[in-house]
Amino acid sequence: MVVAARFAFEQVRLHRLQVSIVPRNMASRRVVEKLGMRCEGLAERYLEIDGVWEDHLRYAITVEEWRAAEPDLTALWLG
Template structure:
């Protein structure tokens, strides 16, 4: 079970056994730039083309401003993933395209530093975010899209309980080219997603 605490007004921090998820702050820049920089070759095949100034401080400030604006509008919430014991930045995930009303849904995107991949951190982080989405935000459905060749990402989604629903043809422009994606979803009342609500 996770605890929901407030680092400051309206800033959720989600705590798991090994990870803490919290909103990015200005002081995270050095750790973020270092981890993204050393993991670039690992991340690039699965992400939009990096801008020439991707890791520069001005680009970071713009990114942080966008995170805050999206959060204040209720459109998205971005979290950084930290190791609960060491405090090291491990990666990040965002619940975006949040829709309320009859849809009550959102879309998850995520990344992890290469040296932390395959150690269960992302599965725990996704599980925490699913709990937050269903229990606190009262969403009904969360989705994730994954390039068919990204076997690591597929394993993580399926481990958490996401179900593959279909193939989205030429869905997102990733690393310079339009890529097909599998669509995965987790439903609040789907028995296969039950572990995200226990």
């Protein structure tokens, strides 16, 4: 994940990464939180999955937040 974020911010030069996760998907939530993404809130009935409109939690990180945290995140993820 940290490699993908590094590519997005350093090569593609995105200003912000955002992901939406079904609240019950705890594994995905732990991954993005470990990456330093912050929860911005709940998007109700955000996406239809198998005929059911599912709420999603919205997580994001900006390039400024990434730059501040990148050395620690790289060490944590890549050793």
